[in-house]
Amino acid sequence: MTDQIVKKLELKYEPVGIYLIPAEHAERYEKFFENFAKPNGRLTYCQAVDTVRGAANYSKLPERPDVLVLKAKDFLCSAGAANLGFYNLPEPIKNGERDFLLRRFPSIETSKVTREMIPHFEAGSTSSVVVFKLSKAPVDPHVVLVFGNPAQILSLEGPYVMKTGGRLEIDVLGTCGVCAEMTVSPLLNRKMNLSTLCGGARSHAFKDPTEMGAGIPGIEFPELVENLLARQNIPKRQDLTKELQ
Amino acid sequence: MEAIKTNSVEFIPGATITIDDDRCIGCKKCVEVCPEDVYELVRRPGETDPNKEFKSVAVAPEKCILCLSCLEICAKDAIYIDGQQ
Ligand code: SF4
Ligand code: SF4
Secondary structure (H helix, E strand, O other): OHHHHHHHHOOOOOOEEEEEEEOOOHHHHHHHOOOOOOOOOOEOHHHHHHHHHOOOOOOOOOOOOOEEEEEHHHEOOHHHHHHOOOOOOOHHHHOOHHHHHOOOOOOHHHHHHHHHOOOOOOOOOEEEEEEEEHHHOOOOOOEEEEEEOHHHHHHHHHHHHOOOOOOOOOOOOOOOHHHHHHHHHHHHHOOOEEEOOOHHHHHHOOOOOOOEEEEEEHHHHHHHHHHHHHHHHOOOHHHOOHHHO | OOOOOOOOOOOOOOOOEEEOOOOOOOOOHHHHHOOOOOEEEEEOOOOOOHHHOEEEEEOOHHHOOOOOHHHHHOOOOOEEEOOEO
16 A cells, blocks of 8 residues: 555655554553664654654664654653643743744744644653554554655545545644644544644754645545545546436 | 653653854854753853854753754754754
8 A cells, every 4th residue: 555655646755654552551552562663862753754754864773763662751852742642741832932932923822822722632641652664564553644745745635535525624834743733633633634844843854845744544544545546447428328428 | 861751741851952162153042042041152262253252051951841942943053952953
């Protein structure tokens, strides 16, 4: 399936799969992943994603891993870890001060409201996150992240609604792009979300400014690829029966 | 530096911060954006180049909340947090 989407969309890098281990029963789940690579120092979530897909190696391991298991202590970006449910946001980020000081907002209040609206899991609900190159998936992903240029991401939109019809409502602000918009939002809202990534992701990892991304619930991904490929099999007008033409 | 405990609900601050003195131009941007006052600007002793009169020093890395504002704002890529930019 990975090969098919990479080939069809001519993606530069494979999609990345994400599996979240909940704090509840964590030990049992974590045992399954104990032999997979852990980073040898802190890195941001987007750096971990960029590492496993093969664009760089931020893991501080001598060889670039295809699978990385991250715990709270491995995160360089507290907002990313908090969005993913590892812990509470540090107070100066939560209360809006951090983004206000970056001059992104004219007041602390607007900064705080915007921060509160970023999709996030409950603090303490996640114990580990497993990030992997999709062709090396050790488990079915909860979310699949596809990165590409706008034309490549556009190619996913029609097939996503192909069987039901409809439109996509996107939950985006260009803040916490890879963690909140591409990973948490598709899980909370149970539907594909698009992201233009964020300043952080582009500063710490994703260096190609033409890239954007789509986060797809893992459960929907096989059908999306199927639809993408099936589109070329939709009958042409001249193949339809007379009544339908 | 105290490690963050897995599954602990509260974030525990602290990081290892390194500033590349050769790159830092003392523009003060990191001082201005840091919500925890981790940085201070200090005069470089004996410096004659007016563009290099000041440099930033991480005086309180134990307060760092890993917001990464300093990494994003530093136009000279002079700051490393736990070895990453
Ligand atoms: S933002 Fe960078 S160049 Fe400016 S004072 Fe801080 S470390 Fe130095
Ligand atoms: S990461 Fe945030 S809290 Fe830490 S030194 Fe940089 S600006 Fe200050």
